[in-house]
Amino acid sequence: VALVNDPGLQDSTLFRGKILTYYGRWTYKVEEARRQGAAGLLLVHTTESATYPWTTVLSGWTGPQVRLESPPDSLIAAGWLQQETAARLFKSGGKDLAALTAAAARSGFKPVPLGVTLEGAVRSVIRRTETANVLGRLPGRGTLAREAVLIGGHYDHFGIGAAVDGDSIYNGAEDNASGTAAVLTAAEAFVRSGVRTGRSLLFVGFAAEESGLIGSQALANAPPIPLRDIAAILNLDVMNLYGRTSDVSALGLDQSTLGTAFGSAAAAERLKVTTNEEALLRGAFFRSDHFPLARAGVPGISVENGSLFVGKPAGYGREQKDEYVAERYHQPSDEILPWFTYDGALQQLRVTVRTAVSIANSPAQPQWNARSEFRDAGLARQQRAGS
Structure with missing residues (x-):
């Protein structure tokens, strides 16, 4: 589970303050999850941190997804959670989302096991198409x-x-x-x-x-x-x-x-x-x-x-x-x-x-x-x- 945006969102002395750097962009979080060998990634959405409302996530992630063909990697699935849903998920594992969010903004923070297992199933259909620059x-x-x-x-x-x-x-x-x-x-x-x-x-x-x-x-x-x-x-x-x-x-x-x-x-x-x-x-x-x-x-x-x-x-x-x-x-x-x-x-x-x-x-x-x-x-x- 990852937050979107930079620590500067909470502390203006970090990174570039409230100006979003690429390290805070959700796409970078996906890239880093792949580099770390993660099997899945859930991004926590707030309008402030993502800089757009939940409706934008829905319109972009609920239809067909287009990707460049590439070799498979460890990351099987990635998606988003609304903040309220994420808070309930953390609470079910005995954790507090707000407290961990504050801790994550401090140097030396390490990932914390949630102790929660989620199950789901997605049936995918892969179609190949070509286009050209x-x-x-x-x-x-x-x-x-x-x-x-x-x-x-x-x-x-x-x-x-x-x-x-x-x-x-x-x-x-x-x-x-x-x-x-x-x-x-x-x-x-x-x-x-x-x-x-x-x-x-x-x-x-x-x-x-x-x-x-x-x-x-x-x-x-x-x-x-x-x-x-x-x-x-x-x-x-x-x-x-x-x-x-x-x-x-x-x-x-x-x-x-x-x-x-x-x-x-x-x-x-x-x-x-x-x-x-x-x-x-x-x-x-x-x-x-x-x-x-x-x-x-x-x-x-x-x-x-x-x-x-x-x-x-x-x-x-x-x-x-x-x-x-x-x-x-x-x-x-x-x-x-x-x-x-x-x-x-x-x-x-x-x-x-x-x-x-x-x-x-x-x-x-x-x-x-x-x-x-x-x-x-x-x-x-x-x-x-x-x-």
Whole structure:
């Protein structure tokens, strides 16, 4: 049984305080359970620790699960418990969940046997399917042409699903036809301009993001060029279709020197760079297609909306985001709407392209910052390059 999030949730002096690091992400707990040889894992859910409600767990874990085919390991099953259920489970073994939660936040804590046996049965049906990432390469010029900067976004959504008000087509206009269009537009702009950068440019349409970053994980596992030669990934996932802003943002700016390159690109477009504090708290950096490559040591960012909309009242962007999540996110209603404007998306894309050019022409690759949890992976990637 494992808690979700970091000890910093209870003690702000630990880790990064309430900002979720990858060590607190539920996927890391599953990975560590495998490394420790666990046969099963139950994650304790609270809305605060998971950063999303129980309904999100239900929608993600009660249907078919998609995984990359891989050799079997010790972990037979993983799942979630609501906090109230977990408390009853602990009590049946003579343990107190709240007390153990507090103890787990202190250095030196060791796992405690619960003394409880649970039994259950699941009948699984395994089906195999194939999909593909789509890549296009614009060759660089000079001695760094073997290296590349990736500009990518996922092209999948949910296809046909449960009908809502008679509509069963899940279009995914914002998530992520908008990002797919941005990647294609960037590729077209580079080709039409005739600009050639030192490093090559790889334009990627990732498959199966909605199934758990499957396409990007497959690319990280079997990259088209050696990982040491991938200088950075710039991810485009849900573009700004709500209007022009005076700022721009991205997930991961605090993780690597990509933040500096992005800031310079934004300044060239006369945009401020702002930080989405809410996204930091909920670990949004770990939830899109740049992340499998980041975990493999490649610096990456995911470009986000600004929040300061030109000619709109304060809070306009938050209102639009809340409405999208409540009314259209992962629903058939995520479709092209007549009031969409594309000048905000163009701002984001211009900053992305400037960032890509800067990295592609720089003598050195971007580096992870000293406090990043991915710095060791980045160092290992560089060591492999020198071996």
